[in-house]
């Protein structure tokens with residue numbers, strides 16, 4: 001029988017206690033995600049392949065739900081802010097919740113028929129991600145962006161579409177402000 005449990009989440013570091021698994025994504029693993037690959041290669045070579053984000057989860061065998069944190073470092077590649085890979089869920093009937101704990105981000109969402117929506121990720125904002133909307137989080141601040149996500153264990157990830165063609169919009173730094181512009185590399 002599954003037993004209830006309180007899980008401590010540190011909203012500044014993303015630490016989950018107890019956790020059941022974690023992974024990090026470094027810049028070199030996100031080469032397809034960013035526009036300026038020459039700059040990315042330069043950063044990997046000269047800056048020691050920085051961590052872009054870490055995901056820590058709490059997942060109990062036999063449960064319908066699981067949750068965890070994503071902690072994103074601040075940074076950019078040629079002006080394009082650090083971001084996650086972005087994905088649809090394999091299960092088109094399953095959405096997600098992102099609850100921002102600290103930092104400043106942009107949650108970029110795209111429907112199957114190409115509509116773009118943005119939800120600002122600020123401490124206290126709980127974002128509703130409807131089923132079948134691709135979602136990518138982007139750290140547009142100067143500190144870590146930490147958010148808690150909650151999802152059905154069967155939702156799954158479909159990275160293929162977004163990796164191949166990108167999302168329709170990208171978020172870039174223009175004189176210290178984050179602006180959302182058309183993705184010049186978008187391949188319909």
Ligand code: F6R
Nearest residue numbers: 055070084085086087096149151
């Ligand atoms: C799970 C979810 C998050 C992301 C995480 C990393 O459905 O949306 O846990 O998986 O923020 O982002 P991706 O998976 O897009 O690299």
Ligand code: ZN
Nearest residue numbers: 087089096135
């Ligand atoms: Zn998701």
